[in-house]
Amino acid sequence: MSITQRSTGSARPRIVVLGGGFGGLYAARALRTAVADVTVIDRTNHHLFQPLLYQVATAVLAPSDIGSPIRHLLRTQRNTTVLMAEVGEIDVARRVVLVDDGREVPYDYLIVATGSRHSYFNHPEWEAMAPGLKSIEDARLIRHRFLSAFELAEKSDDVAERAALMTFVIVGGGPTGVELAGIIPDITRHSFAADFRRIDTGRTRIILVEAGSRLLPAFPDTLSRRAKRDLEELGVEIRLGSPVTNVTADSVSIGDERVATKNVFWAAGNAASPLVRTLGAPVDRAGRAQVLSDLSIPDHPEVFVVGDAAEMKRDDGSLVPGVAQGAIQSGRVAAKNILRLLAGEQTQAFHYFNKGDLATIGRYKAVASFPGFTVAGRLAWWFWLFLHILYLAGFRNRLSVLIEWGYSYFTYQRGARLITN
Amino acid sequence: MSITQRSTGSARPRIVVLGGGFGGLYAARALRTAVADVTVIDRTNHHLFQPLLYQVATAVLAPSDIGSPIRHLLRTQRNTTVLMAEVGEIDVARRVVLVDDGREVPYDYLIVATGSRHSYFNHPEWEAMAPGLKSIEDARLIRHRFLSAFELAEKSDDVAERAALMTFVIVGGGPTGVELAGIIPDITRHSFAADFRRIDTGRTRIILVEAGSRLLPAFPDTLSRRAKRDLEELGVEIRLGSPVTNVTADSVSIGDERVATKNVFWAAGNAASPLVRTLGAPVDRAGRAQVLSDLSIPDHPEVFVVGDAAEMKRDDGSLVPGVAQGAIQSGRVAAKNILRLLAGEQTQAFHYFNKGDLATIGRYKAVASFPGFTVAGRLAWWFWLFLHILYLAGFRNRLSVLIEWGYSYFTYQRGARLITN
Numbered sequence: 083m084s085i086t087q088r089s090t091g092s093a094r095p096r097i098v099v100l101g102g103g104f105g106g107l108y109a110a111r112a113l114r115t116a117v118a119d120v121t122v123i124d125r126t127n128h129h130l131f132q133p134l135l136y137q138v139a140t141a142v143l144a145p146s147d148i149g150s151p152i153r154h155l156l157r158t159q160r161n162t163t164v165l166m167a168e169v170g171e172i173d174v175a176r177r178v179v180l181v182d183d184g185r186e187v188p189y190d191y192l193i194v195a196t197g198s199r200h201s202y203f204n205h206p207e208w209e210a211m212a213p214g215l216k217s218i219e220d221a222r223l224i225r226h227r228f229l230s231a232f233e234l235a236e237k238s239d240d241v242a243e244r245a246a247l248m249t250f251v252i253v254g255g256g257p258t259g260v261e262l263a264g265i266i267p268d269i270t271r272h273s274f275a276a277d278f279r280r281i282d283t284g285r286t287r288i289i290l291v292e293a294g295s296r297l298l299p300a301f302p303d304t305l306s307r308r309a310k311r312d313l314e315e316l317g318v319e320i321r322l323g324s325p326v327t328n329v330t331a332d333s334v335s336i337g338d339e340r341v342a343t344k345n346v347f348w349a350a351g352n353a354a355s356p357l358v359r360t361l362g363a364p365v366d367r368a369g370r371a372q373v374l375s376d377l378s379i380p381d382h383p384e385v386f387v388v389g390d391a392a393e394m395k396r397d398d399g400s401l402v403p404g405v406a407q408g409a410i411q412s413g414r415v416a417a418k419n420i421l422r423l424l425a426g427e428q429t430q431a432f433h434y435f436n437k438g439d440l441a442t443i444g445r446y447k448a449v450a451s452f453p454g455f456t457v458a459g460r461l462a463w464w465f466w467l468f469l470h471i472l473y474l475a476g477f478r479n480r481l482s483v484l485i486e487w488g489y490s491y492f493t494y495q496r497g498a499r500l501i502t503n
Numbered sequence: 504m505s506i507t508q509r510s511t512g513s514a515r516p517r518i519v520v521l522g523g524g525f526g527g528l529y530a531a532r533a534l535r536t537a538v539a540d541v542t543v544i545d546r547t548n549h550h551l552f553q554p555l556l557y558q559v560a561t562a563v564l565a566p567s568d569i570g571s572p573i574r575h576l577l578r579t580q581r582n583t584t585v586l587m588a589e590v591g592e593i594d595v596a597r598r599v600v601l602v603d604d605g606r607e608v609p610y611d612y613l614i615v616a617t618g619s620r621h622s623y624f625n626h627p628e629w630e631a632m633a634p635g636l637k638s639i640e641d642a643r644l645i646r647h648r649f650l651s652a653f654e655l656a657e658k659s660d661d662v663a664e665r666a667a668l669m670t671f672v673i674v675g676g677g678p679t680g681v682e683l684a685g686i687i688p689d690i691t692r693h694s695f696a697a698d699f700r701r702i703d704t705g706r707t708r709i710i711l712v713e714a715g716s717r718l719l720p721a722f723p724d725t726l727s728r729r730a731k732r733d734l735e736e737l738g739v740e741i742r743l744g745s746p747v748t749n750v751t752a753d754s755v756s757i758g759d760e761r762v763a764t765k766n767v768f769w770a771a772g773n774a775a776s777p778l779v780r781t782l783g784a785p786v787d788r789a790g791r792a793q794v795l796s797d798l799s800i801p802d803h804p805e806v807f808v809v810g811d812a813a814e815m816k817r818d819d820g821s822l823v824p825g826v827a828q829g830a831i832q833s834g835r836v837a838a839k840n841i842l843r844l845l846a847g848e849q850t851q852a853f854h855y856f857n858k859g860d861l862a863t864i865g866r867y868k869a870v871a872s873f874p875g876f877t878v879a880g881r882l883a884w885w886f887w888l889f890l891h892i893l894y895l896a897g898f899r900n901r902l903s904v905l906i907e908w909g910y911s912y913f914t915y916q917r918g919a920r921l922i923t924n
Binding site for chain 2: 128146166218236
């Protein structure tokens with residue numbers, strides 16, 4: 083018996099969605115009205131509001147503030163079953179997904195929304211020393227290192243060791259790197275200041291490293307320069323045009339410079355989920371499926387790939403960025419194309435609509451780029467706050483996030499500073 | 504150089520407090536005015552409001568709702584340093600505590616408040632199958648098993664396996680066991696009900712096992728019977744006078760009965776922290792130090808043991824129960840006795856004042872025993888809520904706990920249902 087058959091004799095088409103991130107969740111929601119059996123499979127039980135993951139990594143928010151069970155978010159959708167399972171392989175010839183210890187989930191239509199992991203540019207051995215930030219486990223690991231560094235520094239009598247513990251190197255100048263670098267000074271100068279006796283947490287050193295020539299490469303150049311200036315005012319050291327050449331347990335090499343540090347966090351480079359390769363479709367260098375304009379893969383009109391797992395083109399031929407909006411929009415389009423196929427209609431092409439890009443820089447500052455205009459500073463920050471609360475509104479957590487934020491911002495006290503294993 | 508010397512030439516007496524639980528935290532707070540260098544050492548970075556740990560274990564509250572960094576709670580106390588370190592041994596002859604990899608922390612006065620772990624009655628091998636509930640890690644492990652059981656049941660096609668996954672056996676009929684058993688039906692019947700498609704979570708089986716003849720042995724007999732009746736109305740099966748005779752990965756034996764279950768949680772029996780034995784003082788069967796009336800140990804008037812780590816007597820000769828009140832009161836008395844010794848005065852005896860006992864049973868029900876009267880039902884529950892918010896008021900988390908609770912109780916939705924590793 084297959085684990086997706088819900089009742090004997092069901093002849094309804096089976097739609098399987100792999101992944102419960104932005105792409106998968108919004109695809110599943112768009113299938114709400116489908117006369118079909120929809121199955122969402124994820125290796126975790128929760129959908130995650132990834133744009134705020136850096137606040138979990140720095141102990142501002144608790145994991146449950148930005149995550150909700152996928153099955154809970156889809157509970158009113160009676161045509162949809164959620165399974166927590168590890169997907170090992172997709173067999174497009176037989177139209178089955180192999181999960182867990184080899185059980186088979188058959189499908190008539192498939193949406194692959196398995197996202198991406200960080201890429202270490204042919205240095206997978208760096209990952210252990212320089213964790214990335216994609217999942218709750220990642221955020222908890224970074225939080226553990228971030229909080230433990232100050233505990234160890236407080237105990238240490240060795241000046242060099244203390245300095246290495248209190249030096250944070252963030253690799254990657256995109257939004258995640260910028261937001262992570264920008265929030266740390268706020269925490270170390272204010273929230274931590276009164277708590278320690280032997281160290282001055284205000285003297286924490288933060289270095290943001292970017293291989294390219296400017297921060298936030300997806301933003302207009304004026305905002306890149308603004309972000310750099312704002313971060314420098316917060317005391318963050320910025321290294322542009324500086325590729326990382328080595329990472330060890332107690333140092334990072336930036337070009338020819340060797341910086342002693344116990345804390346390297348990775349926010350650079352993406353590689354699509356390895357599951358994508360099992361489709362047998364053409365992939366780009368980052369392992370993303372090179373989808374057709376309707377988001378299906380060549381020769382398999384029943385298989386769609388969306389979000390970070392796909393190489394999707396904009397109307398001008400440039401790539402759709404790996405952000406939440408891209409995943410949400412492509413997830414919806416793939417779902418609607420399946421609805422069209424079920425109705426005997428033609429699929430339609432995906433057109434990405436850029437609603438704008440936002441990144442916060444510490445407390446009360448942000449940069450925002452919208453089609454036609456840009457905003458920076460305090461106004462952009464309020465805009466960022468408003469938009470994030472609006473997007474979080476699909477979840478139960480918005481009130482508790484708002485309170486944590488309010489508390490953090492107005493008292494300089496931080497919320498979720500537990501070191502656990 | 505010792506890690507507690509803060510400035511060269513300091514001749515102030517050194518007071519070391521081991522443990523940042525109720526005993527240690529309230530001892531440290533009572534030393535606020537001491538002209539001394541106070542050092543609090545804990546292997547974690549946080550104080551925990553343990554009476555609510557069962558709500559973290561069942562995903563109602565997030566870990567950070569009931570925990571706060573010890574150093575943050577003591578941040579305004581300028582004579583106090585907090586160290587996160589593992590204490591390996593106490594050398595009372597040399598008056599040093601050995602921490603981490605053998606570093607020495609010297610003391611003039613010592614308060615041992617290291618609490619207790621669960622006791623498995625000479626079956627330590629049961630611990631892996633039947634986790635207890637003392638720390639955030641414990642709660643997270645139980646939460647992981649609790650949430651995963653339903654995920655696995657939803658995937659399973661094997662009727663017997665499903666039944667074993669949906670059977671929860673709680674060992675121990677004290678407050679923790681009663682509260683854990685009472686909250687599960689509420690969650691499985693309401694919060695989970697709409698989320699699953701293939702299982703009926705309302706049919707979850709909950710068995711509460713107590714070796715003694717009644718639940719809540721520290722409470723008056725009428726409340727024990729009331730708790731039993733209330734739990735049975737919630738569908739909990741109660742086995743009194745039923746010692747557990749074996750625990751395996753997929754069963755528990757209660758007397759001669761073997762129950763197939765994947766979920767055994769342990770809330771029975773305490774054993775004092777093994778550190779207590781390194782004091783060389785007499786200990787009772789549970790490993791607790793047999794302290795003198797002023798809470799010091801024989802021959803060492805400078806060493807005090809408090810809370811769960813000590814066998815403390817009431818005025819009538821009976822033992823002080825291992826509850827928060829006992830730890831708080833004894834911690835304060837030990838601290839005040841040190842202040843007296845510093846002032847050249849005599850120490851005073853500890854007199855436990857029983858402020859009352861409370862246990863909740865599911866939603867809106869509780870039993871409460873106060874000197875002279877008892878209360879049960881809804882009134883007791885409001886009393887419980889009021890008292891817990893009052894006690895949590897020392898922390899930043901009270902508002903967020905109140906919101907989580909309010910949200911949970913009025914919408915039947917649960918807060919922190921993330922399965923993470």
